[in-house]
Amino acid sequence: MKIQNLVLFASMVLVFVFSGCNEDPVVTPPDTTSTLYEEQRITNDCDGDGTIENYDLVSVTDRGEGTGTITWTKNKTYILNGRVFVNDGQVLTIEAGTIIKGAAGQAENAAALIVARGGQIKAEGTAANPIVFTSAADEIARDENGSLNCAGGNLEPSFRGLWGGLILLGNAATNAPQAELAIEGIPTTEPRGLYGGTNDTDNSGIVKYVSIRHGGSNIGANNEINGLTLGAVGSGTTIDYVEIIANKDDGVEFFGGTVNTKHIAVAYCGDDCFDTDEGYRGKNQFWFAIQDDAGDNGSENDGGPSDCLLCEPFAAWVTYNATFVGNGSNRAVRLRENSAGSYYNSIFTNYAKGLEILDAETLAQYNAGRMVLENNILWNVAAPFTAEALTVESELTAAGNIADQDPGLDANYVPSNTIGTASTPSDSFFETTNYKGAFAPGAPRWTDGWTLISKL
DSSP, X not given: OOGGGOOOOOOXXXXXXXXXXXXXXXXXXXXXXXXXXXXXXXXXXXXXXXXXXXXXXXXXXXXXXOSOSEEEOTTSEEEEOSEEEEOTTOEEEEOTTOEEEEOSOOGGGOOEEEEOTTOEEEEEOOSSSOEEEEETTOOOBOOTTOOOOBOXXXXXXXXXXXXOOEEEEOOOOOSSSSSSEEOTTSOTTOGGGEEOOSOTTOOOEEEEEEEEESOOOEEETTEEOOSEEEESOOTTSEEEXXXXXXXXXXXXXXXXXXXXXXXXXXXXXXXXXXEEESSOOOEEEEEEEEOOTTOOOSEEEEOSOTXXXXXXXXXXXXXXEEEEEOOSSSEEEEEESSOOOEEESOEEEEEEEEEEEOSHHHHHHHHTTSSOEESOEEEEEEEEEEOSSTHHHHHHHHTTOBSSSOOOBOTTSOBOSOOSOOOOOOSTTSOOOSXXXXXXXXXOOTTTTTSSGGGO
C-alpha cells in the first residue's frame, strides 16, 4: 500500500454575499491561519485475506493555530504535513492504537509534532494498543474499524531520518543564562519553539505506551530532530513505556527540566541513546539501549552550557536499572561539563569505555557526592573507568562497580547471573529491585509485545 505517495490537496472557498442585484459582491477572505484536516479514503486488501478494507487518512497542516483541542482516533491514520504544534492552551488527546505518520521532508519542511509551552498531549496507549509515530513510508495502518490489518515491517532499522519526531516543550527551569531558548530541531524564527521558565512541576501531559520510529530529519548542518525531545519539561508530565527506534539523531534528549521517566527503550539510533543537557534534574528507572555501528554513546551527559558551566540549577538526574548494549566503540556513560548524573544497579556491556568523568568540573561534582555511580556492572568494556583523577577507579570499585564478572545476558539482554548487591532507592518514585539492569530475571520483559524492538 503506497500511502506515502498520496497527493493531498486543499480547496479554497470564496463566499459571495449579495445585498442587491446591482451592488458589488462582498468577498469573504479565505481562512489562511486555521489548521487543515483533510481526509481521504483509500481501499486495499492489505493483509491479503481477500477482503477489501477502507482506510481513512487525515492530512494535518498547521498554518499557525495549532491542532486545537481535539481527539485523534485509532480508526484514522494522521499524516503530519510539516511541523504541527499543540499551541498554548490546547489539549491533543490521542486514542490508544492510533498511528501518526510524518510526511517526507527535510530542513524547513521536516514533519514533527511539537507540544508548545502551555499545551498538553494526552497520548496514552496500552500494551495491546500502543500509539505509533512513524514515517509515511511505513506501511503500518489501521482500517476504518480500527483493526491493524497492515502491520508494517517494511522498513529496516537502517531507515533513519525519514521524518522529524515528537517534541515536548515546558516551563520548567534550565541552567542556561537565557530565560527561554529555542529548541534544537526547530527554526529559531518559530516563537512556538521556545522552552524554559520557573515552574518545575509543569505538566505537558502524558506519553505512555508510545513507539517513535524512523525519525531524525535534518533541518540544517549538525541539527537533526531527536526521537523524543524534552525541553524544560516539568515533573507533572508522565513519560512511561516509550520506544524510540531508528532515529537519525539521539533517541531521547533532555534540555533542563525535571520530568521523570520509566521504561524507556532506545534502539539503533544514529547518535547517543540518552542525552542530558542544561541542568536536567529528573528521576529515571528501567532504561534499555542497544546500538549498531551507527550509534555513538549510550548516555552523553552535559551539565550546563559551555559558556556557563557553573550556572544553576546543577544537573542532578538519577537513573536506576539501565541496560546499555554498545557496538564495541565509544562510551557507555560520558559525564562532562559539570554534570552530576547518577547511575545505580545498571549493566553496561560492549563499549570501548565504561564510566567516563571527562573534566575537572565534573570530577568536582563526584567528589562533592552529588554524582553517585554505585553497584553497576561493566562487562566486555575495554576501559571500564576513565576519569581526571586516577584515584576515582579505586573509589568506583569500592562503590560496588564491577568490571570483571559476566552478568550472563541472554539473547533478550536479561541477566542470568546475580552479581553483588543492588542499591535500595529511598525515593518512592523508584521501584525496589533485587537485580541489576533493565529487565528482571525470570519474568517477561516490559518491552515484549508492544515495541518494534521485540518483533525484530
